[in-house]
Amino acid sequence: xxxxxxxxxxxxxxxxxxxxxxxxxxxxxxxxxxxxxxxxxxxxxxxxx
Amino acid sequence: xxxxxxxxxxxxxxxxxxxxxxxxxxxxxxxxxxxxxxxxxxxxxxxxxxxxxxxxxxxxxxxxxxxxxxxxxxxxxxxxxxxxxxxxxxxxxxxxxxxxxxxxxxxxxxxxxxxxxxxxxxxxxxxxxxxxxxxxxxxxxxxxxxxxxxxxxxxxxxxxxxxxxxxxxxxxxxxxxxxxxxxxxxxxxxxxxxxxxxxxxxxxxxxxxxxxxxxxxxxxxxxxxxxxxxxxxxxxxxxxxxxxxxxxxxxxxxxxxxxxxxxxxxxxxxxxxxxxxxxxxxxxxxxxxxxxxxxxxxxxxxxxxxxxxxxxxxxxxxxxxxxxxxxxxxxxxxxxxxxxxxxxxxxxxxxxxxxxxxxxxxxxxxxxxxxxxxxxxxxxxxxxxxxxxxxxxxxxxxxxxxxxxxxxxxxxxxxxxxxxxxxxxxxxxxxxxxxxxxxxxxxxxxxxxxxxxxxxxxxxxxxxxxxxxx
Numbered sequence: 001x002x003x004x005x006x007x008x009x010x011x012x013x014x015x016x017x018x019x020x021x022x023x024x025x026x027x028x029x030x031x032x033x034x035x036x037x038x039x040x041x042x043x044x045x046x047x048x049x
Numbered sequence: 050x051x052x053x054x055x056x057x058x059x060x061x062x063x064x065x066x067x068x069x070x071x072x073x074x075x076x077x078x079x080x081x082x083x084x085x086x087x088x089x090x091x092x093x094x095x096x097x098x099x100x101x102x103x104x105x106x107x108x109x110x111x112x113x114x115x116x117x118x119x120x121x122x123x124x125x126x127x128x129x130x131x132x133x134x135x136x137x138x139x140x141x142x143x144x145x146x147x148x149x150x151x152x153x154x155x156x157x158x159x160x161x162x163x164x165x166x167x168x169x170x171x172x173x174x175x176x177x178x179x180x181x182x183x184x185x186x187x188x189x190x191x192x193x194x195x196x197x198x199x200x201x202x203x204x205x206x207x208x209x210x211x212x213x214x215x216x217x218x219x220x221x222x223x224x225x226x227x228x229x230x231x232x233x234x235x236x237x238x239x240x241x242x243x244x245x246x247x248x249x250x251x252x253x254x255x256x257x258x259x260x261x262x263x264x265x266x267x268x269x270x271x272x273x274x275x276x277x278x279x280x281x282x283x284x285x286x287x288x289x290x291x292x293x294x295x296x297x298x299x300x301x302x303x304x305x306x307x308x309x310x311x312x313x314x315x316x317x318x319x320x321x322x323x324x325x326x327x328x329x330x331x332x333x334x335x336x337x338x339x340x341x342x343x344x345x346x347x348x349x350x351x352x353x354x355x356x357x358x359x360x361x362x363x364x365x366x367x368x369x370x371x372x373x374x375x376x377x378x379x380x381x382x383x384x385x386x387x388x389x390x391x392x393x394x395x396x397x398x399x400x401x402x403x404x405x406x407x408x409x410x411x412x413x414x415x416x417x418x419x420x421x422x423x424x425x426x427x428x429x430x431x432x433x434x435x436x437x438x439x440x441x442x443x444x445x446x447x448x449x450x451x452x453x454x455x456x457x458x459x460x461x462x463x464x465x466x467x468x469x470x471x472x473x474x475x476x477x478x479x480x481x482x483x484x485x486x487x488x489x490x491x492x493x494x495x496x497x498x499x500x501x502x503x504x505x506x507x508x509x510x511x512x513x514x515x516x517x518x519x
Binding site: 001002003004005006007008009010011012013016018019020023024025026041042043044045 | 072077145234504
């Protein structure tokens, strides 16, 4: 595309099928103890990645 | 639902429901604002008028690109999750993460501490016994179902004040892994005062992540994080942290230096950069969460200044990208391709359901921020969870159960925010902490812009390399 550059291929709606395994890390266990930051956690479901 | 913004010369469009992120040119940016609900001819003629130097063909081409993305469900994507979330929140949950407060005692008097500057409201210092810790591990294993990866954060107070018990509990956990087909990920959070070679060696072997508390510049840190007698601590911890971090980098092990900014350092970008200049590569600095009457608490009028600081930091990070001064800022990290699934994004941190905090006497609370609030005590390590009503309440927390989140573009990045912050400021766990929300939205905007800018910088470097080799 000439006018629009899409920065990511991933679509959230596709994760409905594979998501919810819960193997990913809890956000407050990393470096976040006073604010909820979930968007930077990594998916750890090998079936989905 | 879309969110559009301009930052540092980039025009960004976020398609909230699909998570697709687009960088666009100026006419396309304006066209997207007008696209929904306006006839094509009107949109084209409006944009032609506003951008007389663009050809009509070009503008029509941009319009067709927007339409194509809409058809591909990457722009103006309707919400497909609303109905599913109700079933998801009714799911049986397991406990997978535990914040273990091994010491309700501290050797510092940090002014923003949620435990009365480390003095625990005049109560006697409490250290968790191995027996209680062991029961906490047993509780976690028993309630973890089929979940294999289990997380334990040794927290406090200051966990190094009870280091022998930490070591015993790590050994106990490792001993249970094979038996129950579990894998423990251990973390510990420290103020650094008691760090020594023995602790560092043990942590390098056993801890997946170490969080080291430091607030940035010497004067900022020493003002907020002194010893009980007021003596400064920055010089005590920095050389230890530098050694520890270098060791962990060499081993490929995770760490963060983590601090808190307050009203006393509204220019906190300088603190992040001071930490980067000390050689730390993984940095997290978070806004203080404090009652409005505290002199160091952040106020609504501080938001523009704080947002500007995030912009300054973002621009500096782009400048340093690809150089040996490069570093990560935790709250700008965003995984555009491998990030969490929508269920995680809807349900959030899991406090009170998948994540609990256990105190030295074995009491169970929904998370470290609810510790000490009697109304939120879920049970204890002997009886297990006895307040299912509280668990059900937390289980129902998601972006749809918080009315203020429904129309927010950031909802799939913060998952509705921190329930403890919401409770502390509004008295309800399903509300939001507005100052925190404003800052979270800004961080997400910066994080996305940084991705665009760094991708452009990488492409330029690659093209230069190609020219050299050609």
